[in-house]
Amino acid sequence: MTNGAEIALAEHSENSITVEIERPIEPQIGIPFVALREGQCKFPLGHNNDPPTRFYGDSTPIGSPYCFAHRQLAYRPVPRR
Template sequence: MDTILSWTDERVTLLRQLWEDGQSASKIAAQLGGVTRNAVIGKVHRLGLSGRVLKPVEDATAARRKPAQEVEIETAIAVVEVEAPEPVAILSHRLAPDFPVPAAKPEPVALAASQRVTIMDLRESMCRWPIGDPTTPEFGFCGARSITGLPYCTHHAQIAYQPAAERKRDRRVAGFR
């Protein structure tokens, strides 16, 4: 499309008339020429043309109806014998004895204030687990010996790196889905 046709008063009037007649945006775009369906939809919204006058329902339903003698319907009835299903045992909400019981989570260990380190004292081999509120002067990092290749000590690595199945189970226990 080399030239862009503007929305003249005549084109807007025609758009309004076609929209009120119940024409689709695609049909209106084809009749107007030089505009896309999306351009028609955009203009309709900018003009505030929300409602449409629907064509009378009687015309559409009358065209679909045929007299009863002209319609032939073949009906086939299939008889199928179905066996009753086996009774299913209802499972209890309690865990079965052979089902693995989740291990209790280790309780968080309170670190002594002397183990907490500031960002200035943090070294490569120290745990970088943040402790406290960053906006308070007491904020610091764990500072315990970190696991080689990880930024956390053993305790904080267990918290940070949980297997996916364990995370799902913990979310179900907490009431999340």
């Protein structure tokens, strides 16, 4: 690896040629659980069925585990019947 890039190998089936392609590694979005601090958004990122491994991490209002946008998603009002 060089300068944050990973090497991908591609094979060409006709001539059996192996080619190395250098592409940048995409930065991870969010922060890991162990890095979360008080006042950071603890909204889990990823798919619903995946265990949460990264969290949003933006600043939160005092006393809330979530930032304003994720608080809107987490605490939806119950519709009246």
